[in-house]
Structures are given as structure tokens and as C-alpha cells.
Amino acid sequence: MTDRIPLLEIRDLSHRFSDGTVALSEVSFSVEKGDFLIISGPNGSGKSVLMKHLNGLLSPTAGEIRLNGVSISRDLVSTRKKIGLVFQDADSQIIGQTVERDAAFGPENLRLPRAEVDRRVEKALKEVNLLGKKTARPHVLSGGEKRRLAVAGVLSMDPEIVIFDEPFSNLDYPGIRQVLQQLVYLHGKGHTLIVITHDLGKVLAHGTRLIIMGNGRIIEEGEPEELLSSLEKRGIRRPPGLKAAEMTWLK
Numbered sequence: 123m124t125d126r127i128p129l130l131e132i133r134d135l136s137h138r139f140s141d142g143t144v145a146l147s148e149v150s151f152s153v154e155k156g157d158f159l160i161i162s163g164p165n166g167s168g169k170s171v172l173m174k175h176l177n178g179l180l181s182p183t184a185g186e187i188r189l190n191g192v193s194i195s196r197d198l199v200s201t202r203k204k205i206g207l208v209f210q211d212a213d214s215q216i217i218g219q220t221v222e223r224d225a226a227f228g229p230e231n232l233r234l235p236r237a238e239v240d241r242r243v244e245k246a247l248k249e250v251n252l253l254g255k256k257t258a259r260p261h262v263l264s265g266g267e268k269r270r271l272a273v274a275g276v277l278s279m280d281p282e283i284v285i286f287d288e289p290f291s292n293l294d295y296p297g298i299r300q301v302l303q304q305l306v307y308l309h310g311k312g313h314t315l316i317v318i319t320h321d322l323g324k325v326l327a328h329g330t331r332l333i334i335m336g337n338g339r340i341i342e343e344g345e346p347e348e349l350l351s352s353l354e355k356r357g358i359r360r361p362p363g364l365k366a367a368e369m370t371w372l373k
């Protein structure tokens with residue numbers, strides 16, 4: 123028997139909005155360090171509501187979320203440092219006058235010493251390949267670059283987990299490729315990632331685990347490879363967007 127504590131543990135999480143909508147019902151799963159977890163499911167299945175619970179933007183009606191064994195509701199300020207969210211709308215996350223000012227916003231708010239802020243900004247911009255655009259004004263960036271800047275803003279907080287909500291939405295093909303390469307790179311560097319997307323085909327081959335939600339519940343959970351073949355065996359069609367060429371990794 124092992125009593126090892128997972129990095130993130132979601133236990134019986136339920137959320138009912140005041141209008142009576144039950145958006146999450148008894149959702150339980152855990153995330154280990156180094157995971158690249160993909161959470162997918164149709165529109166309205168509860169993905170974004172789940173994400174908003176993961177850093178305390180919404181509080182559960184029942185259940186709890188533990189980070190390193192401690193309930194996140196105990197210290198939301200600390201939780202928000204440790205769990206970084208990259209929202210769907212990159213523009214709404216950009217606030218600085220220049221790329222480097224923008225990436226510095228988080229660590230400056232933590233009141234870190236200037237040298238540490240500069241070190242983190244440099245590292246984060248390097249990780250998203252935007253060092254060359256340090257002094258650019260964010261509004262001149264392309265859609266993919268803006269999303270990478272939003273990622274840098276989160277990385278500069280030095281989080282333990284980075285969560286992306288629909289990272290591919292509203293991007294053209296080169297933008298999608300950039301963001302996908304970014305995700306694979308960050309995972310390769312040891313970051314723990316949760317990617318929420320209804321666009322399963324784009325990331326599936328890179329994920330280490332997959333959760334499929336439906337009506338606020340987890341309906342499938344497993345390794346992407348195993349899960350996809352089991353879905354296909356049961357006659358569930360291949361996720362939209364997944365091309366035959368991208369299926370070659372399947373046995």
C-alpha cells in the first residue's frame with residue numbers, strides 16, 4: 123500500500139448554479155507531476171466550469187480539490203500562484219504596454235525583487251520563443267503570438283500546473299501549430315499540463331492521459347491510445363479533426 127499524495131486531486135466535485143443548472147456531478151480524478159492531461163467533451167459538458175474550480179474562480183457545491191494534499195480553498199492566493207490558467211481569450215489576459223512588461227505583471231504583483239522578476243520574464247519569454255519581441259507592443263502580435271504571451275505571463279509565476287482552456291480556438295493553421303509545439307515543448311521541459319479542448323484530434327497524440335466529459339460527469343478516463351481504441355471498438359466515431367495520418371500511432 124502506498125500513501126503517496128498526488129500533485130492535484132479532485133474529489134467528488136459537484137457544482138450547481140443558482141439557476142438550478144447542474145454543471146458538474148461527482149467528478150473525481152487526480153493529476154501527477156509531469157502529466158499531460160487532456161480533458162475533452164462536447165460543448166456544455168462542464169469543461170470550463172471544472173477549470174474555474176481549479177484555481178478557485180468558482181467554489182464547489184460539494185467535494186473538494188487538493189493540491190499537494192491541501193485543500194485549495196484554504197489559501198486561494200497561494201493556489202493561484204501554483205495553478206496557472208491560460209484562458210481561451212488571449213486578449214483578455216494581456217495588460218502590459220510591451221511584451222516584457224506584460225510578462226512581468228504577475229511576478230511584480232508577487233512583489234518579488236527586480237532581479238528575480240527580470241530572470242523569470244527572460245526565462246518565460248524564452249520558453250515561448252518571444253524573446254525577440256520583448257519590446258513589441260502586444261496588440262501588434264499575431265493570434266498565436268498573443269496566446270504564447272499569455273502562456274509566458276502564466277509561466278513567469280512559476281506554477282506547478284498550467285491549464286489551457288481551448289488553446290486552439292480562433293487560430294489559423296500556423297497559429298495552431300505554434301501552440302501545439304509550445305505545449306509539447308513545455309511538457310518536454312517537465313511542466314505538468316492540463317489541456318481542455320473539444321478539439322481532441324490536435325493534441326491526442328501528445329497527451330499522457332485523457333478524460334472525456336459528458337453532462338458534467340467523467341464518462342471515460344484512461345491513456346489516450348487505449349481509450350481511443352476502446353471507443354472505436356464500441357463503435358464510437360473517431361474524434362472530429364483527427365486525420366487518418368494522425369492515427370498511425372494507434373495499433
Ligand SMILES: Nc1ncnc2c1ncn2[C@@H]1O[C@H](COP(=O)(O)OP(=O)(O)OP(=O)(O)O)[C@@H](O)[C@H]1O
Pocket residue numbers: 139140141143144145163164165166167168169170171172320
Ligand atoms: N454562470 C452560469 N450560470 C448557469 N449555468 C452556467 C453558468 N456557466 C456555465 N453554465 C452551464 O454549465 C454547463 C457547463 O458549461 P461549461 O462552460 O463548463 O461547458 P464547456 O464544456 O466548457 O463547453 P464549451 O465546449 O462550449 O466551452 C452548461 O450547461 C452551461 O450552460
Ligand SMILES: [Mg+2]
Pocket residue numbers: 169170171
Ligand atoms: Mg468551455
